[in-house]
Amino acid sequence: xxxxxxxxxxxxxxxxxxxxxxxxxxxxxxxxxxxxxxxxxxxxxxxxxxxxxxxxxxxxxxxxxxxxxxxxxxxxxxxxxxxxxxxxxxxxxxxxxxxxxxxxxxxxxxxxxxxxxxxxxxxxxxxxxxxxxxxxxxxxxxxxxxxxxxxxxxxxxxxxxxxxxxxxxxxxxxxxxxxxxxxxxxxxxxxxxxxxxxxxxxxxxxxxxxxxxxxxxxxxxxxxxxxxxxxxxxxxxxxxxxxxxxxxxxxxxxxxxxxxxxxxxxxxxxxxxxxxxxxxxxxxxxxxx
Amino acid sequence: xxxxxxxxxxxxxxxxxxxxxxxxxxxxxxxxxxxxxxxxxxxxxxxxxxxxxxxxxxxxxxxxxxxxxxxxxxxxxxxxxxxxxxxxxxxxxxxxxxxxxxxxxxxxxxxxxxxxxxxxxxxxxxxxxxxxxxxxxxxxxxxxxxxxxxxxxxxxxxxxxxxxxxxxxxxxxxxxxxxxxxxxxxxxxxxxxxxxxxxxxxxxxxxxxxxxxxxxxxxxxxxxxxxxxxxxxxxxxxxxxxxxxxxxxxxxxxxxxxxxxxxxxxxxxxxxxxxxxxxxxxxxxxxxxxxxxxxxxxxxxxxxxxxxxxxxxxxxxxxxxxxxxxxxxxxxxxxxxxxxxxxxxxxxxxxxxxxxxxxxxxxxxxxxxxxxxxxxxxxxxxxxxxxxxxxxxxxxxxxxxxxxxxxxxxxxxxxxxxxxxxxxxxxxxxxxxxxxxxxxxxxxxxxxxxxxxxxxxxxxxxxxxxxxxxxxxxxxxxxxxxxxxxxxxxxxxxxxxxxxxxxxxxxxxxxxxxxxxxxxx
Numbered sequence: 001x002x003x004x005x006x007x008x009x010x011x012x013x014x015x016x017x018x019x020x021x022x023x024x025x026x027x028x029x030x031x032x033x034x035x036x037x038x039x040x041x042x043x044x045x046x047x048x049x050x051x052x053x054x055x056x057x058x059x060x061x062x063x064x065x066x067x068x069x070x071x072x073x074x075x076x077x078x079x080x081x082x083x084x085x086x087x088x089x090x091x092x093x094x095x096x097x098x099x100x101x102x103x104x105x106x107x108x109x110x111x112x113x114x115x116x117x118x119x120x121x122x123x124x125x126x127x128x129x130x131x132x133x134x135x136x137x138x139x140x141x142x143x144x145x146x147x148x149x150x151x152x153x154x155x156x157x158x159x160x161x162x163x164x165x166x167x168x169x170x171x172x173x174x175x176x177x178x179x180x181x182x183x184x185x186x187x188x189x190x191x192x193x194x195x196x197x198x199x200x201x202x203x204x205x206x207x208x209x210x211x212x213x214x215x216x217x218x219x220x221x222x223x224x225x226x227x228x229x230x231x232x233x234x235x236x237x238x239x240x241x242x243x244x245x246x247x248x249x250x251x252x253x254x255x256x257x258x259x260x261x262x263x264x265x266x267x268x269x270x271x272x273x274x275x276x277x278x279x280x281x282x283x284x285x286x287x288x289x
Numbered sequence: 290x291x292x293x294x295x296x297x298x299x300x301x302x303x304x305x306x307x308x309x310x311x312x313x314x315x316x317x318x319x320x321x322x323x324x325x326x327x328x329x330x331x332x333x334x335x336x337x338x339x340x341x342x343x344x345x346x347x348x349x350x351x352x353x354x355x356x357x358x359x360x361x362x363x364x365x366x367x368x369x370x371x372x373x374x375x376x377x378x379x380x381x382x383x384x385x386x387x388x389x390x391x392x393x394x395x396x397x398x399x400x401x402x403x404x405x406x407x408x409x410x411x412x413x414x415x416x417x418x419x420x421x422x423x424x425x426x427x428x429x430x431x432x433x434x435x436x437x438x439x440x441x442x443x444x445x446x447x448x449x450x451x452x453x454x455x456x457x458x459x460x461x462x463x464x465x466x467x468x469x470x471x472x473x474x475x476x477x478x479x480x481x482x483x484x485x486x487x488x489x490x491x492x493x494x495x496x497x498x499x500x501x502x503x504x505x506x507x508x509x510x511x512x513x514x515x516x517x518x519x520x521x522x523x524x525x526x527x528x529x530x531x532x533x534x535x536x537x538x539x540x541x542x543x544x545x546x547x548x549x550x551x552x553x554x555x556x557x558x559x560x561x562x563x564x565x566x567x568x569x570x571x572x573x574x575x576x577x578x579x580x581x582x583x584x585x586x587x588x589x590x591x592x593x594x595x596x597x598x599x600x601x602x603x604x605x606x607x608x609x610x611x612x613x614x615x616x617x618x619x620x621x622x623x624x625x626x627x628x629x630x631x632x633x634x635x636x637x638x639x640x641x642x643x644x645x646x647x648x649x650x651x652x653x654x655x656x657x658x659x660x661x662x663x664x665x666x667x668x669x670x671x672x673x674x675x676x677x678x679x680x681x682x683x684x685x686x687x688x689x690x691x692x693x694x695x696x697x698x699x700x701x702x703x704x705x706x707x708x709x710x711x712x713x714x715x716x717x718x719x720x721x722x723x724x725x726x727x728x729x730x731x732x733x734x735x736x737x738x739x740x741x742x743x744x745x746x747x748x749x750x751x752x753x754x755x756x757x758x759x760x761x762x763x764x765x766x767x768x769x770x771x772x773x774x775x776x777x778x779x780x781x782x783x784x785x786x787x788x789x790x791x792x793x794x795x796x797x798x799x800x801x802x803x804x805x806x807x808x809x810x
Contacts, residue, residue, distance in 0.1 A: 053577055072393050072395075078392075080387070080391040085388070086384050090310035091303065095306065100389075103300075105292045105296070105393060
């Protein structure tokens with residue numbers, strides 16, 4: 001059963017530009033990866049779902065409740081971590097979390113400490129946040145988003161600025177939360193979602209390109225990912241015309257991996273990866289694919 | 290209902306903690322207490338806190354309570370606004386506001402929390418000041434401490450000012466076009482007008498007697514009470530001289546007469562009515578309304594005017610911009626040119642100053658020119674912090690260690706260019722007027738740069754300079770010490786030396802603080 005319905009939603013800014021244009025989606029519980037290049041409309045779409053900004057047209061409903069008409073009903077079930085989340089530097093982690101717990105109507109220091117333990121910050125609970133690393137602040141951000149045990153969790157570019165170990169820990173945390181809830185995770189880093197997303201929504205220039213399970217996306221570009229070894233001169237000639245996903249200079253030439261229809265050069269078809277699928281969709285996909 | 294109250298309480302608590310854990314709060318509090326020490330001079334120095342017809346008032350709870358409460362009301366009413374009017378902006382910058390907006394918290398609860406946060410901060414601040422003033426009474430007093438009399442002076446004068454400034458700060462932050470520099474300037478004149486009307490309603494303009502119900506500053510009430518209690522208009526509050534041969538007077542302090550009861554109650558409660566208006570205007574952190582400051586500035590009338598002159602500024606900037614030679618002077622020059630690119634109205638200001646100098650005497654045109662100059666210079670040293678380009682600049686040659694001197698050079702160049710015609714005219718008048726004006730320009734540039742570097746925003750300089758400018762213009766050369774740039778031809782060598790010393794001192798302090806920050810980072 002779908003938890004979130006988005007029906008022909010658009011957001012038009014002053015001056016006529018569209019942030020999101022005529023997007024329709026139905027999302028079930030699980031971790032949903034929202035993928036798209038910068039400016040694709042990911043943040044705007046998430047802010048509309050999170051009741052921060054209203055759609056210009058269309059309808060969004062969560063568990064049958066209209067997000068625009070009855071925002072407070074949805075806000076009680078919502079956890080939101082915005083992009084580039086900042087903190088009050090001179091509060092302690094416990095004070096900071098207690099504040100957001102109160103705003104969300106959650107009572108009790110036990111829940112606060114429980115959340116701090118979940119994100120492995122319990123030992124720093126009494127320390128001023130100003131002295132935290134970027135990863136610790138981000139974990140505190142996710143703790144505030146989870147403190148009310150939300151049915152809908154929206155996290156916008158949460159892994160930006162995290163080191164590889166923190167990113168893995170973060171992914172695992174989201175993966176654990178995803179059971180029975182809807183987690184929407186936006187990113188432009190494909191590896192962040194390939195192992196945890198149940199479905200991937202791909203946006204481009206405000207429009208929906210596709211929504212599919214990761215394996216479907218891979219199937220979509222089967223036979224469209226190629227590998228070849230070319231000389232440096234040939235590489236310089238080809239780089240403008242091919243959509244290259246990787247190029248490594250080695251002793252025998254430049255090892256190329258690219259996406260697209262059958263190329264004119266000699267190339268072998270290879271197994272696609274999610275990054276290839278994303279690149280393919282961005283360059284050859286059309287809205288509603 | 291209980292949850293709503295808990296949410297409001299949480300907002301107030303966090304606001305309070307965030308503010309009181311700032312070093313700057315402690316510094317301002319200590320400065321205010323130190324100012325109280327100067328404000329209450331020892332009578333043996335020939336100066337006194339309250340002087341009535343050349344008699345001095347005995348230092349009892351009524352006199353010291355009134356003197357310090359009036360000082361507190363002045364500080365809270367004017368400077369308090371600039372201290373507290375960043376609560377919502379802070380939530381926009383940190384994006385904590387976005388999270389708050391996604392919770393069941395209502396907009397009205399948020400703004401009420403911010404209002405009560407402002408209120409609790411200012412009440413605590415002033416409470417601390419009152420206690421330190423009571424301690425002053427124990428040190429310099431000539432009568433035993435009467436706590437109730439002392440506290441009464443504060444209760445009669447300051448709550449209206451605190452409620453007023455707290456509510457106006459929330460309202461201004463909720464209205465996008467008043468939430469920035471324009472709001473800072475508007476508030477200053479708004480507050481000065483309120484004082485003028487409150488005082489006028491008591492003395493020169495009885496026709497506006499109804500304004501006593503809106504005497505937020507408490508000054509109208511205070512003047513009326515003093516006139517009635519002392520039967521004279523000749524009262525001075527603040528460190529002033531007295532005749533030691535005249536008998537001291539016992540001043541019992543202010544009390545609330547029947548006719549002033551409702552005016553004081555209404556003055557204290559009325560500002561709360563601004564909160565529903567603020568709620569109506571509040572953006573609730575909708576990024577479409579808050580995200581792009583630049584976009585917003587283009588929408589308001591100043592932004593539109595700027596856009597009107599942008600084509601002209603592009604031509605001028607194109608002519609003036611020099612490719613960087615990597616030297617500090619070249620960086621100063623380009624930063625000054627950047628100001629013209631950012632604020633094309635600088636060109637209009639230049640034209641206005643030039644025309645004003647031709648058609649009006651310098652005593653009339655220079656004060657206005659300096660007002661415009663101050664508004665331009667306020668931003669120069671603070672804009673990089675706001676634009677988040679500080680780290681970028683620190684990686685650039687010269688600009689890390691010499692940031693303050695770079696900004697000072699840029700400000701001086703701008704100021705000299707804007708005041709070039711007044712400088713020529715004063716040079717024609719003689720060497721001394723030219724030097725006095727030059728020192729005045731250097732003083733303004735130095736203070737703007739120092740405060741910009743120290744605080745990272747334009748607010749501190751704007752409010753301090755506007756207050757100073759207001760005193761200078763109202764004094765109109767009566768006191769040569771106020772004639773800092775020779776507006777009225779009263780400045781002498783001592784005046785120039787004083788302002789040069791203050792300017793250099795401020796720069797040295799700012800450089801010390803900046804170096805300290807650099808070594809810690």
